[in-house]
Amino acid sequence: MTSQPSSAAVQVQGLSKSYAVHDKEPGFVGSVKAFVNRKTRQVEAVRGVSFELAPGEIVGFLGPNGAGKTTTLKILSGLLHPSGGSARVAGFEPRRRERAFLKTITLVMGQKQQLMWDLPALDSFLINQAVYEIPDQQYRATMAEFTEVLGLEGILKKQVRKLSLGERMKCELAAALLHRPKVLFLDEPTIGLDVNMQEAVRAFVREYNERHGATVMLTSHYMADVTALAQRVLVIDAGQLVFDGDLHALTERGSGGKTIRLQLRRPATSDELAAFGQVVSSDGLSAELTVPRGEVSERAARLLSGLDVADLTVEDPPIETVMAELFGARSAPASAHPAPEAAL
Numbered sequence: 001m002t003s004q005p006s007s008a009a010v011q012v013q014g015l016s017k018s019y020a021v022h023d024k025e026p027g028f029v030g031s032v033k034a035f036v037n038r039k040t041r042q043v044e045a046v047r048g049v050s051f052e053l054a055p056g057e058i059v060g061f062l063g064p065n066g067a068g069k070t071t072t073l074k075i076l077s078g079l080l081h082p083s084g085g086s087a088r089v090a091g092f093e094p095r096r097r098e099r100a101f102l103k104t105i106t107l108v109m110g111q112k113q114q115l116m117w118d119l120p121a122l123d124s125f126l127i128n129q130a131v132y133e134i135p136d137q138q139y140r141a142t143m144a145e146f147t148e149v150l151g152l153e154g155i156l157k158k159q160v161r162k163l164s165l166g167e168r169m170k171c172e173l174a175a176a177l178l179h180r181p182k183v184l185f186l187d188e189p190t191i192g193l194d195v196n197m198q199e200a201v202r203a204f205v206r207e208y209n210e211r212h213g214a215t216v217m218l219t220s221h222y223m224a225d226v227t228a229l230a231q232r233v234l235v236i237d238a239g240q241l242v243f244d245g246d247l248h249a250l251t252e253r254g255s256g257g258k259t260i261r262l263q264l265r266r267p268a269t270s271d272e273l274a275a276f277g278q279v280v281s282s283d284g285l286s287a288e289l290t291v292p293r294g295e296v297s298e299r300a301a302r303l304l305s306g307l308d309v310a311d312l313t314v315e316d317p318p319i320e321t322v323m324a325e326l327f328g329a330r331s332a333p334a335s336a337h338p339a340p341e342a343a344l
């Protein structure tokens, strides 16, 4: 199928991918049965997904476990061939994995590493310089930039196996972006990192996006990554795109209420506050209430006239709450330190 020329950085039309899966019962008997009578079924991981990303856009790609996020990113990076539909990235057809295409993109998978374990990261960088044919001057400039933004000083010459998880992830990112790709596919780039390191990775991605005008498609269990970096989100569920729009519009979809935060000049008890909404927290002079979405102005007006209010703000519910509502049991709220397997 030929695609229309487009200025989009990523253009996906009716993309599908199914995997052939051979089920096997456990144990020796299961192995024999599978050998004699091999049963194959198709898993439709991605089903008719279409979207476009503009150059320079950062987009969050969300969905519960097994929704098809990694499969989509692998297709867009040319690691998997789609079963149907089409994809174009920076004008290239990913499945052809042309040299110019590979120099234009990067895929970072937080769960996988590309750095060589027994060597210092600097050695892996030099290999990438050769593989991507990065001119010396550009290599030095990029290294200087990354060393400054990521704080790599002092860790580049250490054996990778001796680095902390956070230090290693910084080096992984530097290695993956050394060739200055224009399109970044980031699959869980902050997984397992502590809060400070997550913030460092976010700052790096933001800075890279601003300096180089790169397009970024990002999956993360940590909603803070998405809210900090992306205005637009794509939500995929069971292989199908169920939402494409801005974060705010996604939170509007939730049936939950809005949050009113209060600062009071004179303390109010929880019982007094309960007359205005559901009390989430209160410590006398500050409080957080949940109020029904359609009654925000009326409740706020009552609060202002009924209590001695110094400050009042209205906020959308946290994105974690909305995702939990959308995906129920398949969705675990993203805390600061979820278990690595926890998903949206």
Ligand SMILES: Nc1ncnc2c1ncn2[C@@H]1O[C@H](COP(=O)(O)OP(=O)(O)OP(=O)(O)O)[C@@H](O)[C@H]1O
Pocket (backbone or CB within 6 Å): 019, 020, 021, 043, 044, 045, 063, 064, 065, 066, 067, 068, 069, 070, 071, 072, 343
């Ligand atoms: N190589 C494979 N062979 C067979 N099935 C696969 C393979 N890779 C993925 N799948 C299945 O395809 C579906 C989508 O998987 P995928 O890894 O794309 O989801 P995901 O959204 O990235 O999930 P997670 O958030 O858990 O990483 C799942 O049902 C998964 O079991």
